Amino acid sequence: MSDIPFAPVILGDEPGSFPHSVLAERHPAIIRQVREAFPYGPAQHRALDALLASCTEGVVEPLPADAHDRDRWEEWGAGAYTGRSWFKIPWLWSESYFYRQLLEAVGYFGTGPWQGVDPFRPFKLAELDSPETDEELAALDALSADDQDRALLHGSLWGNRADLGFRLSTGDAGPADAAPGLVADDSAALWALLPPSGAGTLCLIADNAGRELIPDLLLIAHLLERGRIARAVLHVKPYPYYVSDATTADVLDALRRLTGAQGAAVEYGSILWSAMTDGRLVLRAHPFSSAPLPFADLPADLRAELATATLTIVKGDLNYRRLVGDRLWPPTTPFADVTSHFPGPVAALRTLKSDVITGLTPTTEATLTATEPQTWRTAGTHALIQVRA
Numbered sequence: 001m002s003d004i005p006f007a008p009v010i011l012g013d014e015p016g017s018f019p020h021s022v023l024a025e026r027h028p029a030i031i032r033q034v035r036e037a038f039p040y041g042p043a044q045h046r047a048l049d050a051l052l053a054s055c056t057e058g059v060v061e062p063l064p065a066d067a068h069d070r071d072r073w074e075e076w077g078a079g080a081y082t083g084r085s086w087f088k089i090p091w092l093w094s095e096s097y098f099y100r101q102l103l104e105a106v107g108y109f110g111t112g113p114w115q116g117v118d119p120f121r122p123f124k125l126a127e128l129d130s131p132e133t134d135e136e137l138a139a140l141d142a143l144s145a146d147d148q149d150r151a152l153l154h155g156s157l158w159g160n161r162a163d164l165g166f167r168l169s170t171g172d173a174g175p176a177d178a179a180p181g182l183v184a185d186d187s188a189a190l191w192a193l194l195p196p197s198g199a200g201t202l203c204l205i206a207d208n209a210g211r212e213l214i215p216d217l218l219l220i221a222h223l224l225e226r227g228r229i230a231r232a233v234l235h236v237k238p239y240p241y242y243v244s245d246a247t248t249a250d251v252l253d254a255l256r257r258l259t260g261a262q263g264a265a266v267e268y269g270s271i272l273w274s275a276m277t278d279g280r281l282v283l284r285a286h287p288f289s290s291a292p293l294p295f296a297d298l299p300a301d302l303r304a305e306l307a308t309a310t311l312t313i314v315k316g317d318l319n320y321r322r323l324v325g326d327r328l329w330p331p332t333t334p335f336a337d338v339t340s341h342f343p344g345p346v347a348a349l350r351t352l353k354s355d356v357i358t359g360l361t362p363t364t365e366a367t368l369t370a371t372e373p374q375t376w377r378t379a380g381t382h383a384l385i386q387v388r389a
């Protein structure tokens, strides 16, 4: 990465900027929603009050002395950021730490009865049970064999619009815009890495549960069934994160949703069920998956594992920020340059929901800037498929 231009790390300290609005508005809204979603007791409400005060007007507070992951967070930078304003440290770090502290407040990591209760589960289940999910599953019945590659890839890509944290503060994404929906499309390179009769392994670093995870699972089932891969490793979060990020429990809920559906969805569900049973589909919930750090800092074990993959698909906006670095790159910075640290071939499937962007052509950047100067980076109305082989 030495010959690529310097780009500043994104902070949340500029009023009016997207990162500032996430810290100042989205996080308080998430605390409010979580508070209303469960009959939490007085101690949990007090802890949520304290988190609200800390994250809006206060400073980063340390984890409890006996927190199981206190040392890990020290390694991830807690020593440097404790005592500082949430707005004046890297935005990626602030956001991740917010979710860690929110789980602390509701007792997720405690030894009491709320241990392991996902504060976002009601939102995730509502989405999984929605009529939109029914429609998306029913649409599988109409897919011809020739359409499946493209439709399932695009289903997984645009499924990334279904992000509950995003919708909490903005409402659903709007209609398609003047500039093309796809701002970069390396799908030919992606398919070239996954030829029929492939014996390789796909790693998919998942993003959201529900209406994003279902199409991710459908894509995996399709690739296994078509023989484009022999094995898949699905990386999920070790604990609830960014409201809707997928955990193991969410994968199981999604799988049950498929097997309990009708038509083609059931067949996809049973492909996945048997692949999990016989070891062709493996789940991983590595602690680094919810680390506040870019993928350039992958720990050695995860780096070695991803190095063996035929292809790693990195889903979603947050994972894109971690893949290329959460920095204000010039939009035409080559994607291959900013992902040269990654241990193997990598594809990003992402709808644009934050300021980070790389790999655009000058023409695409100019069109977007001219037609949608305020919104193209963050509104979730554009998407990209970028590949570094």
Ligand SMILES: O=P(O)(O)OC[C@@]1(O)O[C@H](CO)[C@@H](O)[C@@H]1O
Pocket: 022, 026, 095, 160, 163, 165, 166, 207, 208, 242, 315, 316, 317, 318, 319, 321, 353, 354
């Ligand atoms: O990773 P995802 O689900 O696609 O998006 C996560 C997101 O909604 O959260 C961040 C702001 O909180 C942004 O990176 C992005 O807009």
